[in-house]
Amino acid sequence: MEIKKIGVIGAGQMGAGIAQVCAAIGKVVTLCDIKEEFVDNGIVTIKKNLERSVSKERISQHVMDETLSRISTSLLTTDLKNSDIVIEAIIEDVDIKKALFSDLGNICDPTTILASNTSSIPIGILAEASGRPSKVVGMHFMNPVPVMKLVEVIRATGTSDDTFDMTFKLAEDLHKVPVLVNDFPGFVSNRILLPMLNEAMFCVMEGVAEPEAIDTVMKLGMSHPMGPLTLADFIGLDTCLAIMEVLHKDLNDDKYRPCPLLEEMVKGGKLGKKSGEGFYKY
Numbered sequence: 142m143e144i145k146k147i148g149v150i151g152a153g154q155m156g157a158g159i160a161q162v163c164a165a166i167g168k169v170v171t172l173c174d175i176k177e178e179f180v181d182n183g184i185v186t187i188k189k190n191l192e193r194s195v196s197k198e199r200i201s202q203h204v205m206d207e208t209l210s211r212i213s214t215s216l217l218t219t220d221l222k223n224s225d226i227v228i229e230a231i232i233e234d235v236d237i238k239k240a241l242f243s244d245l246g247n248i249c250d251p252t253t254i255l256a257s258n259t260s261s262i263p264i265g266i267l268a269e270a271s272g273r274p275s276k277v278v279g280m281h282f283m284n285p286v287p288v289m290k291l292v293e294v295i296r297a298t299g300t301s302d303d304t305f306d307m308t309f310k311l312a313e314d315l316h317k318v319p320v321l322v323n324d325f326p327g328f329v330s331n332r333i334l335l336p337m338l339n340e341a342m343f344c345v346m347e348g349v350a351e352p353e354a355i356d357t358v359m360k361l362g363m364s365h366p367m368g369p370l371t372l373a374d375f376i377g378l379d380t381c382l383a384i385m386e387v388l389h390k391d392l393n394d395d396k397y398r399p400c401p402l403l404e405e406m407v408k409g410g411k412l413g414k415k416s417g418e419g420f421y422k423y
Contacts, residue, residue, distance in 0.1 A: 142252065144311050148173060148221030150241065151230035152183025152214075155258055158286025159228055161187045162315050164211040165204075171224065173215045180214040187212065190287055219248055226254040226311065228280055233383040235262050239270040246271035254304050256280040260380065261327045261335075261387040264297040274299030278308045281328060282317075284376065292317045297324045326391035327384065335384045338376075339400050341369035345420070346402035352420040370420040374413035382407045 145168060149160045152174040160172045160183065174180045191205040218241075221227050227245055231237065238259065245255050255277045257267050268277035279295025292312040296305050305321075312319035322328045327335065341355050350358070356368020373381050381403060388397035406412075406419065413419030 142225065142307065144225040144254075144307060144314075145169060146224045147171070148224035148227040149230060150174070150218065150221070150227060151232075151258075152180045153230065154186065155282060155284060155286060156228075156230035157183040157186040158190075158284070159230055159258065159282060160212055161190055161208070162287055162317075164208045166314055166316075168211065170212045171215050171220055172212055173218060173221060175216065177216065180216070184209075184212070184214065218244060221245075222248050222253075223250055224253055226256055226308070228256045228258060230258040230282075233260055233262070233380055233387075235266060235387070238262060238267055242267045242271040242277070246273050251276075254278060254308060256308060258282055261331050261384040263326055263391065264295045264324045265299070268297045268299050275301040276304050278304050279322070279324070279328070280308055280312065281322075281330065283330070290316075290318045291330070292319045293322045293328050293330060294319045295322045295324055295328055327388050331384050332388065335381060335388065336397060338369045338373045338381060339385055339397075339403065342373070342400035342403050342420075345370070346400060374419035374421055374423075376413070377415055378403060378411065378413045378419050379407050 147163045147168045148171045149156050150173045152172050156172065160170045164170045172180055172183055191208060194200045195202055195205050227249060229238065229241060231241065242255060255271055257264060257279050258281055259279065264277060264279040268274035271277050277297060278300050279293065281293040281295060283289035283291045294309050294312060309319050344350055344355050345352055352370045356370050359365045359368050382399055385397060385399040389399065410416060411418050414423050417423050
């Protein structure tokens with residue numbers, strides 16, 4: 142079966158990016174969220190991304206118009222029932238995701254693949270909630286989706302060969318580089334990345350150095366393109382905290398304990414770039 146119709150749930154930065162890259166290769170996309178303002182903002186994000194590409198002469202105005210014409214919006218998950226694949230990109234909350242996958246398992250055609258863009262939650266938990274574990278897979282894109290090449294394709298215990306193979310091929314068709322990852326909390330990317338970001342936060346909390354100094358050390362000393370605290374601000378400190386909490390709970394190891402400063406900042410509404418302030422002001 143060829144994937145032609147794609148549903149994307151969650152119109153935030155990740156969901157909008159996923160919808161954009163899918164539409165750009167000719168797929169028919171329905172972008173779904175719980176409020177009209179959310180899907181409207183998602184379309185605005187996609188337009189801005191495409192307009193930037195037109196201005197830099199990476200694509201033509203015609204290609205931009207064609208891409209946008211393939212994306213429709215909805216507030217109803219029932220509108221996704223005939224999709225070939227539904228990609229979830231909502232808040233990193235296991236109970237909310239489980240409820241969604243349970244609904245999708247009942248709503249969608251039996252042949253529909255249910256994929257999650259979760260940053261850390263084991264796919265097996267969502268697969269069980271869906272009632273159709275053979276059709277559930279992880280499809281973890283990197284941010285920003287239109288730019289970053291990597292996609293972790295996470296295979297849970299019950300994921301069928303057909304489900305995995307079709308998802309892997311879709312990632313290739315999107316001009317990404319898919320990598321097979323087995324189903325563990327945090328997968329590969331965030332199991333390695335988030336503890337590093339968390340340790341940088343401990344350095345701030347303990348007075349080892351200021352954020353600018355820490356970021357400079359990692360950029361100039363370790364050749365990182367972006368410092369860990371800047372990166373944390375761009376990811377969203379609430380998302381960083383959610384991932385660390387999953388790692389800490391599911392791996393049962395205190396080396397994944399979230400930094401108290403991170404918890405304090407999130408509690409105080411300092412979420413990084415999206416709130417205007419994190420380790421830096423925006």
